[in-house]
Amino acid sequence: MTIATRARDIALLPIRVAQLATSAKSFLDHPLIGSQRLNRMGLHRTRTAVADALCRWRRRRLARHVPREWREAFDRDGFVAIENAVPPEEFAALRRAILSYVGPAREMRQGDAITRRMAIDPLMLDAIPELRRFLARRDVTALFHYVASFRIAPLHYVQTITSNAGGTEPDPQQALHADSFHASMKAWLFLNPVTPEDGPFTYVRGSHRFTPERLAWEHRRSLADPAAIDRLSGRGSPRVGDDDLAAMNLPPAEGLAVPANTLVVADTGGFHARGAAAEPSERVEIWSYARRNPFLPWLGGDVLSLPGLAERRVGWLWAVRDRFEKRIGQPWQPAGNRRPMSESED
Numbered sequence: 001m002t003i004a005t006r007a008r009d010i011a012l013l014p015i016r017v018a019q020l021a022t023s024a025k026s027f028l029d030h031p032l033i034g035s036q037r038l039n040r041m042g043l044h045r046t047r048t049a050v051a052d053a054l055c056r057w058r059r060r061r062l063a064r065h066v067p068r069e070w071r072e073a074f075d076r077d078g079f080v081a082i083e084n085a086v087p088p089e090e091f092a093a094l095r096r097a098i099l100s101y102v103g104p105a106r107e108m109r110q111g112d113a114i115t116r117r118m119a120i121d122p123l124m125l126d127a128i129p130e131l132r133r134f135l136a137r138r139d140v141t142a143l144f145h146y147v148a149s150f151r152i153a154p155l156h157y158v159q160t161i162t163s164n165a166g167g168t169e170p171d172p173q174q175a176l177h178a179d180s181f182h183a184s185m186k187a188w189l190f191l192n193p194v195t196p197e198d199g200p201f202t203y204v205r206g207s208h209r210f211t212p213e214r215l216a217w218e219h220r221r222s223l224a225d226p227a228a229i230d231r232l233s234g235r236g237s238p239r240v241g242d243d244d245l246a247a248m249n250l251p252p253a254e255g256l257a258v259p260a261n262t263l264v265v266a267d268t269g270g271f272h273a274r275g276a277a278a279e280p281s282e283r284v285e286i287w288s289y290a291r292r293n294p295f296l297p298w299l300g301g302d303v304l305s306l307p308g309l310a311e312r313r314v315g316w317l318w319a320v321r322d323r324f325e326k327r328i329g330q331p332w333q334p335a336g337n338r339r340p341m342s343e344s345e346d
Helices: 003-019 036-040 043-065 068-077 088-100 122-127 129-136 138-148 212-222 242-247 310-323
Strands: 079-083 103-110 113-119 155-163 185-190 201-203 262-267 272-274 281-290 333-338
Touching: 036 043, 036 212, 043 138, 043 212, 068 079, 068 138, 088 129, 088 281, 113 310, 113 333, 122 129, 122 310, 129 138, 138 185, 138 262, 138 281, 155 310, 201 262, 212 242
Parallel strands: none
Antiparallel strands: 079 262, 103 113, 103 333, 113 155, 155 281, 185 262, 185 281, 201 272
């Protein structure tokens, strides 16, 4: 280690210590989070347990706003699947409007899958009032808040997953994994039916609970050399196998084959994956995402969740990553003005 490197590490130490009280998760990129010595002393296990305790405390304060049936299903399984989430007479108009909408899109390739996203922004909301009504519903909003454990507005997109798109590597999203060491919310309103052959969303029921077995597993994985395991696990999104699930007393993963107009809302701190599609296919959905610093004790206070700001955040995020692509990367590349599905299928 050079003198300059040591001086830099000393100067950065206060910042790195402060980051332990944030959602920072990479064992590869953060010398404290990835320290085997500190993790043997319980650093990762403690961060995970504290984040979970605060999450459960916040959810107790949000629970009364969520329909009881939805709340009980989520508490039991880690996800809730709501069929006919939009009144059928409205869903047909919503689906037709989204599939015919033309707007700027971004794409990212992972292995043999291509994910295309269109920001649900003020222009789209003005063009599709049925979409605005759905995202503003009190029961849906309350469920989003409960699963995220924060009263914040999710980021919303129209998302298209193209499976078996000809890549040379497998789709990394097909490996069972958790997004982080703490709770986060993702939701899918499926515009078309999803069959077992379409690569459905897959989840391990009950894996959102940080039981003593899960905490013991988290501790063990924190002791591994992050450079000697797969890159995504080293970056804090751990992959799991059957032996790991057995060690945590968890059941096998299940694929959720669902009809159109089904809303699935899940805690992706639980183990989940994208199922393998049997044939080339496209899956279109309204996709929502919310994650916040898990160590905050309060429920709200997010300025960017205010109306007028919330629906513009996706565009701002893309613009920032475009501007600083060389420093922070930008996997989402412009794909021109598109419809959500291929021209031949809309």
